[in-house]
Amino acid sequence: MPSPLSRRSVFAAAAGGLVLSGTGTLSAQAQGKRQGLSVRGADLSFLLQLEEAGVRYRDRQGRTGTAEKILAAAGANYQRIRVWVDPPEGYTDRERALALGRRAKRAGLKIVLDPHYCDFWADPGKHPIPAGWPTELPALAEKVRTYTRDLIRAFAAQGTPVDIFQMGNEITAGILWPVGQLYPAEGPQRWSEFATLLKAGITGARQGSAGRPLPVMLHIDRGGKLEDTRWFFDNITELDVPFDIIGQSYYPMWHGSLADLEANLRDSVSRYRKPVLVAETSYPWTLEDGDGYENLITDDSALPDVGRFPATEAGQAGYYEALRKVLAGIPGGRGLGFLAWEPAWIPGVGWEPGAGAPNDNLTQFDFTGRALASIRAYRRP
Template sequence: MKRLFAALTGVVVGLTLAAPAHAHPRPDPLSIRGADVSSLAKSEAYGGVYRDRDGRRGDALRILEKAGLNYIRLKVWVNPADGYNDKAHVLAVARRAKAAGLKLLVDFHYSDSWADPGKQNKPAAWAALPYEQLKRAVYDHTRDVLNGLRRQGTTADMVQIGNELNGGLLWPDGRYDNWPSMAGLLNAGYDAVKSVSARTRVVLHLANGGDNGLYRWWFDNAAANGIRYDVIGLSYYPYWHGTFEAFQANLNDLAVRYGKPMILAETAYPFTTQDKDGWENIILAAEPYPGYPATPEGQTAFLRKVTEIMRAVPNNLGLGVFYWEATWTGVPGNGWDPADPASGNGWENQALFDFTNRPLPAMREFGQGR
C-alpha cells in the first residue's frame, strides 16, 4: 500500500509540476501599441480633463503610456479654421509625448479639414496652384512640419503621406483616375520625409480594411507607377468595413503579395450607447458587430480580437494597432467641424476614457504581454 500510495502521489506531483508547461502564456505585445490623440489639445483648451483609474487628474498621454501604449498619432491640417491640428499644436503635443516615452506617427491630410475616401479637398492656399507647384507645396509643407519636430528633438518615427487614400489625394490632380499625377504628389511627400530623417518610415493608408479587391487594385497601381513607401496602413471599423474574417484575409494576402509591414492605422468600438454632449453619436447600435455589445466588456473584447488578428499576420508583418481618437471625450466646444464652433462630438462613446474621464478596461489590452 505504501508503494501504491507513493506511486499515486508521484503521478499527482508530476502532473502538478508539469501543469505550467501546458499553461497559456501571455502573448508578446505588438511592437506598436498606439492611439490617435489628435483632438487632445483642443479638448484640454476647452476644459477637458483626464483621470487615472483611481480618479486622480493626470496627463492623458502618461495615463495611456502607463496602460501599455507606446505610440501616438497626430493629424496635420494646413490651415484649419479653428487653429488646431496645425504645425504648432502638433509640435506641442509631440514634446509631451516624447517626454512620456511615446513614439510619434504624423498623419498629413494635405487639407484644411478632414480628408477621407469621400473627400480629398485641397487646402485653400493651394487651390489654384499648377501641378508642379502643388507637388512643391506638398514637399515644403511636409518638410516644414517634420523639420520643426526634428529641431525640437522629437523626430517623427512614422509619417503618413495622405489619409485614407482610396481615391487618391488633392483632387482632382491626384485622383484615382490619374495615377501618374497621384504618384508625383505621394513621392514628393516621401522625399520630404526622407530628407529630414532617413529612418522615419513612410505609411500609405487606405480605409475599408476588409476589402481585398480595393487593396490589390490600389497597391498594384502604386507599384506600376513607382510610388515609394515603407508601410501599409489600414482603417478597419467592423460596423463599416466587413467581418473580422475579411479583414484577416486581406492582411494575410497583403503580407504575401507585397511583403511590407502593416499597421492598423485606425480602429475603434463603442463602450456605451449613451450620449454625453448632446450631439448624436455616430454609432448607436447596442451590438454594432455580432457578439460584441456596446459595453466596456464588448469594447475590450473587440480590441483584443483585432490585436490577435494583427499578431497573426504572416512573417511578423503586423506591426501594431492605433486606436482612433482615444481621448475625444465629450467636451463642449471640441466638436468635429473646425469651421463650426457649435458642432459636437459623435465619437465620445468610442473613446478609451469613460464619461467620468477614467480609463476604460480596453485600454489595458495594450499592455498585455508587458
C-alpha cells in the same frame, strides 16, 4: 526633384524593436526581440482642445493624469498626430501638432505624423487643395515636397523626430483634388498625377529627416475589403511609389468582420511583402450619447461581431483583445499593431466649430474621463 532613397535601404524605428528591410519584412533580429505588438498607440489630436475645454482624465484607479500619460502607463508606445494646413482656430495646425509632439515624447511615446494636406478634414470623400496652395501639378508637387520637408524638420529641430511618416490620410480616393483625384465625377482616374504627389511628399519627408531612417506608411480605409485593397496597392506598386508600411483604417461597422480584416491583412503581407498596421480603429462601449449631438453608431445592428462584442465596456475590451490576436497572428511578425482613433475625444469639443462629438461612445474613456477596461490592450506582452 531628388530621387527617393533606394528601396533596398534599411529603415528603423527604435520603439518596440520595429526594424524594416527594404522589402518591408521584419529583420531576423527584430523578430527575435519582439514581444507582443511593435506598435500600440492612439491618435490624440484633439487633446489640447479638450483640455482647454476643461476635460480631465483619470486612470483605472481614479488618479488624475493626462490622457497620453495614462495610455503610456498602460503600455502604449506610439501617438499619432494629425496636422492641417490652415484649419479653424484652435484645431491642429503645425504649431499645435508640434506641441503635441513635445508632450508625446515627454510621455515616452514615439510619433506617427499624419499630415492631411488639407486646411481641414481629409478622407475618401473629400480632399480639397489648401486655399493658399498652387493648383497645377508641377507647382503643387513642389509645394507638397517643401511643406513636408519643413514639417519633418520642425519636429526634429525641437527634439521630437517623427518615427513613422504617414503620407496623407485615408488616401483611397487620391489626394489634393482634383489634381490627384482617383474618382472624379468626369474623366479618367488620375493615377499618374496621384503618384507624382505621393512621391513628392515622400521625397520631402526623406529630405526633412536628414538621413535618419523614417518608415513611410500609405494609409487607406479598406480594413476588411480585400479586393479594394488589392486594387489600390496593385496600382501603387506598378507606379513604383516607395513605401514601407500598409496602413488600414478598420472600423467593424463599416469595414467588415474581424475575420474579413484578418483575411485582408494576410493577403497584403503575402502579396506585397510589407508589414501592415491598423492605423485607425475604435469600438463602442455604450450606445448612449454624451453630448446631445447624434453619434455615428446608435444601433448595435451595425456591428458584425456584436454577438461576441456587445456595445458595453466589457464588449469593447473584448474587441481590442481579439484585434491584438489577429495582428499577432499575421505571418512573419508583419502585423505591426494598432492605433486607436481619438480614444480621448469625450464630450467637450466638436468635430468642427459649433458642432459636437459624433463618436463619444467609441472612446476608451467614459463621458467623465475615467479610463475604460480596453486600455489594457496597450500592454506590451
